Amino acid sequence: MERIRLQKALSRAGLMSRRKAEEAIAAGRVTINGRVAVLGDRIDPEVDRVEVDGVPVPIAPGLVTYLLYKPVGVVSTASDPQGRTTVVDLVPPEPRVWPVGRLDVDSEGLILLTNDGELTNHVTHPRHGVTKTYVVWVDGEVGRRELRRLTEGIHLEDGPAKAVRARLLESHRGRSLVELVMAEGRKREVRRMMESIGHPVRRLVRTAIGPISDRELRPGGWRRLRPEEVAALYRAGR
Helix, strand or coil, rough: CEEEHHHHHHHHHHCHHHHHHHHHCCCCCCCEECEECCCCCEEECCCCCEEEEEEECCCCCCCCEEEECCCCCCCCCCCCCCCCCCCHCCCCCCCCCCEECCCCCCCCCEEEECCCCHHHHHHHHHHHHCCCEEEEEECCCHHHHHHHHHHHHHEEECEEEEECCEEEEEECCCCCHHHHHHHHCCHHHHHHHHCCCCCEEEEEEEEEEEEEECCCCCCEEEECCCHHHHHHHHHCCC
């Protein structure tokens, strides 16, 4: 691919104007493959890694990331042998994208879909610590002791599990609304944690992925992430 000026690539990525990009380069805030960039540098967007203030910038053409509100009953895979609706079916067919992590078929809420492999790795790999926030409706009234158990750690059959934060949002007539912030995402982990303390989950909604949330999205709704939101995901958990 033809090499283009660095400031043009940064401007095209949508994070800043070309003038702001030139100022960032002149200030030494931009690197190319780990080297501090200078004005006049040209890059190959398909190959070179560009960072601003240590945060990767998705400069390759054609990269796209969607935020989708997955409804209950939709599977969070690219295809399904049982013929069920998948999250990929709910977003544009081109360019081809894949789900970032998973959300149980009987759960709902936010999930990312992208063709950006580097972003997928950053969001899903435990070492980056990008959190996911869940709101769960459970049976029974959850007290301080149970909340403390959730953050101190619970032993599950596949190892210990704990929440980064847990707080009671509401408790009424034998039902509780609890918010959990998790740094990992093992299969049905939140449901299993709540069951282990005696509070089966009746409804589970993922409300945020790192700093990304959207109260306007409804089940089946989606939108494309803005460049600054992608950058915020890269900064999350660093």
